[in-house]
Amino acid sequence: MSESYLKKENLTKLIEAFTGGGGVFIAPTVEDRQIFYRPVSTGEEITFDYIVPKNSHKEILFPQTEVVANYRIGKDAVDVEGVEIDPPETVFFGIRPCDAASVASLRSVFTWDFIDTYYTKREEKTLFIGVACTIADDSCFCTTVGVTPDGSEGSDLLLKETEGGNYIVEVVTERGGEFVKRFDDIFTGPAPGGAVDGMKPIVDVPVLEGVNREKIHDFLKNTDHYENNALWGEMARKCMGCGACTFGCPTCHCFDIIDEGTAFGGERRKNWDACQFDFFTTHAGGGHNPRDTQYKRWRNRFMCKFNYYPNKFTSKGCVGCGRCIRVCPVRLDITEVMEDISQQ
Amino acid sequence: MEKALQDKARELLEAGDVKVVIGYGWNKRKTQTTPVFITDPADVERLVFNPLCVNNLSLYLTRQYKDIQALGKPAIVAKGCDIRTIAVLIAEGQVARDGIVIIGAVCNGVVYRQELWKGELTPEIMPTKCHNCDVRNPHIADHIVGDPVDFQPPDDPSGMVYDKIGALDGQEDGDRWSFWMEHFERCVKCYACSKICPLCYCERCIVEKNMPQWIETSAHARGNLAWNLTRAMHLAGRCTFCGECERACPVDIPLNLVNQKLALTIDDAFEYKSGYDENEHPPLIVYSPDDEENFIK
Numbered sequence: 001m002s003e004s005y006l007k008k009e010n011l012t013k014l015i016e017a018f019t020g021g022g023g024v025f026i027a028p029t030v031e032d033r034q035i036f037y038r039p040v041s042t043g044e045e046i047t048f049d050y051i052v053p054k055n056s057h058k059e060i061l062f063p064q065t066e067v068v069a070n071y072r073i074g075k076d077a078v079d080v081e082g083v084e085i086d087p088p089e090t091v092f093f094g095i096r097p098c099d100a101a102s103v104a105s106l107r108s109v110f111t112w113d114f115i116d117t118y119y120t121k122r123e124e125k126t127l128f129i130g131v132a133c134t135i136a137d138d139s140c141f142c143t144t145v146g147v148t149p150d151g152s153e154g155s156d157l158l159l160k161e162t163e164g165g166n167y168i169v170e171v172v173t174e175r176g177g178e179f180v181k182r183f184d185d186i187f188t189g190p191a192p193g194g195a196v197d198g199m200k201p202i203v204d205v206p207v208l209e210g211v212n213r214e215k216i217h218d219f220l221k222n223t224d225h226y227e228n229n230a231l232w233g234e235m236a237r238k239c240m241g242c243g244a245c246t247f248g249c250p251t252c253h254c255f256d257i258i259d260e261g262t263a264f265g266g267e268r269r270k271n272w273d274a275c276q277f278d279f280f281t282t283h284a285g286g287g288h289n290p291r292d293t294q295y296k297r298w299r300n301r302f303m304c305k306f307n308y309y310p311n312k313f314t315s316k317g318c319v320g321c322g323r324c325i326r327v328c329p330v331r332l333d334i335t336e337v338m339e340d341i342s343q344q
Numbered sequence: 345m346e347k348a349l350q351d352k353a354r355e356l357l358e359a360g361d362v363k364v365v366i367g368y369g370w371n372k373r374k375t376q377t378t379p380v381f382i383t384d385p386a387d388v389e390r391l392v393f394n395p396l397c398v399n400n401l402s403l404y405l406t407r408q409y410k411d412i413q414a415l416g417k418p419a420i421v422a423k424g425c426d427i428r429t430i431a432v433l434i435a436e437g438q439v440a441r442d443g444i445v446i447i448g449a450v451c452n453g454v455v456y457r458q459e460l461w462k463g464e465l466t467p468e469i470m471p472t473k474c475h476n477c478d479v480r481n482p483h484i485a486d487h488i489v490g491d492p493v494d495f496q497p498p499d500d501p502s503g504m505v506y507d508k509i510g511a512l513d514g515q516e517d518g519d520r521w522s523f524w525m526e527h528f529e530r531c532v533k534c535y536a537c538s539k540i541c542p543l544c545y546c547e548r549c550i551v552e553k554n555m556p557q558w559i560e561t562s563a564h565a566r567g568n569l570a571w572n573l574t575r576a577m578h579l580a581g582r583c584t585f586c587g588e589c590e591r592a593c594p595v596d597i598p599l600n601l602v603n604q605k606l607a608l609t610i611d612d613a614f615e616y617k618s619g620y621d622e623n624e625h626p627p628l629i630v631y632s633p634d635d636e637e638n639f640i641k
Contacts, residue, residue, distance in 0.1 A: 031530075034595075034596050054594065233411055238380075241539050242539035242592060243534045244536045247532050247534045258557065258561060293410060293411050294409075295411060327594045329540050329592040330399060331371050333371060336372050
């Protein structure tokens with residue numbers, strides 16, 4: 001793990017050098033009073049005062065909507081033409097350790113029983129520059145699910161802020177090392193001139209005492225508890241099925257394939273879907289819906305993250321970024337449910 | 345006032361007719377309020393009422409919440425703005441007036457978003473609807489908690505939402521179009537706006553019909569415009585400006601602007617404001633022989 005140094009004032013130079021070659025540089029920026037990850041062209045557009053932006057890298061690796069095929073309906077046949085994507089080289093700057101840990105989660109599901117090239121081609125072209133956390137809020141719970149505010153998993157480079165407002169750069173992967181070499185006039189050696197620009201303290205995110213992960217694991221494994229309607233009904237009664245949690249979550253990955261067009265042709269698209277939507281589990285043909293009330297759908301979300309997903313993959317179903325808690329209009333707090341189940 | 349609310353809730357539950365009190369309670373960390381469903385008289389102390397009580401709880405009276413209906417007859421803690429929504433639900437036959445007990449809460453305003461609360465309710469953190477409220481003393485209720493207040497809203501609607509509407513009205517058509525397309529570009533089609541709106545109660549929304557797909561579900565400009573305009577039109581004359589759609593939107597689209605513009609338009613055309621009389625039907629869902637025909641030239 002070698003170290004170098006990046007001054008914030010050189011960010012514009014870095015962005016211009018990278019985008020000059022056709023690349024896209026994505027960083028947190030203020031849009032209409034909120035912070036989103038968007039493509040930027042100068043360092044001044046970047047905001048550094050955030051916990052996690054409203055959106056995540058999921059939008060880049062797995063867009064909300066994309067065309068996967070075009071079709072034309074002729075007199076005797078239907079012509080279907082698959083869409084091949086050629087994503088540009090992308091730098092994703094400012095990813096937090098929680099989000100970075102979730103990149104592996106998306107990769108697991110999109111390279112599982114079918115290699116989804118719409119995902120893999122994008123991930124191959126993306127370099128993740130992580131920034132360790134010096135601030136947090138009470139919706140953050142990374143440490144409760146096994147992620148740390150200075151974790152390097154998922155980042156190619158991990159930046160740690162200094163008191164002087166610059167970054168100590170830790171090279172995590174080979175790819176990150178090549179990036180630093182490519183721009184070695186911008187990434188300087190450790191603390192230039194021997195001046196000490198100390199690291200800002202990493203924020204302390206206390207593990208939630210009321211959460212016992214083993215107990216949750218055991219509880220969810222027991223299918224009798226799955227049918228314990230009274231408990232889930234009570235915990236999730238206020239959920240109104242808006243899906244905002246699902247769409248903001250960096251590990252949620254469900255999608256729908258739909259056709260849009262006229263009688264003569266159109267596009268086949270892959271769009272985000274959410275298990276929170278009423279008709280997510282409606283069966284074709286009969287119309288039966290096994291998850292016909294909202295608490296059953298919310299129960300699925302919890303089970304998927306803490307039971308089904310961990311059973312299949314080593315990556316995490318939940319990384320504790322807290323977006324679901326912040327965005328929920330009725331404040332259905334997943335950590336409260338974790339605490340309630342830990343006490344069962 | 346909280347004590348009066350808790351006492352009333354206990355009284356109703358103990359009498360046996362009301363089986364659940366839908367109200368506001370604290371989350372575990374006591375940093376934000378959240379909807380609670382009290383079925384046991386011993387739990388009434390969980391009920392609170394303060395400027396963080398922003399949710400429009402009338403949502404839980406609507407038809408799709410079958411689990412809540414199964415609990416039995418509800419009493420609902422409602423601010424004046426929430427009661428306006430209940431009035432429209434009654435007018436549209438979704439809720440029977442004698443099927444619910446309304447506990448009206450006298451309200452001096454709430455915060456625009458719970459995250460803005462820093463200990464004091466100042467005018468800057470209150471939403472526009474509070475500055476123009478004429479139902480701080482609940483207008484339809486079975487019981488009222490809180491002492492009556494004397495607040496006169498301005499004669500003409502004023503405040504941030506109306507200022508912005510005025511500014512948009514003054515713009516050229518092309519600029520207005522760009523303003524909205526830029527905002528709708530952010531839409532991710534989560535449908536949170538529709539899910540939190542008590543008046544979006546259709547069990548199968550038009551956007552969920554897929555044979556054929558009338559409104560595209562993709563989050564591209566065309567699909568987003570179709571969705572947002574359709575929802576606005578379906579709410580025209582019905583929306584009571586609770587502001588929940590804008591609060592729920594995860595990408596901060598200023599939905600109040602479009603819904604309130606339509607409310608002003610309906611008021612101009614039909615001299616109607618929704619939610620004041622539970623026996624009056626919103627103009628776009630009825631045909632009345634008295635309707636003016638001055639638009640036929």
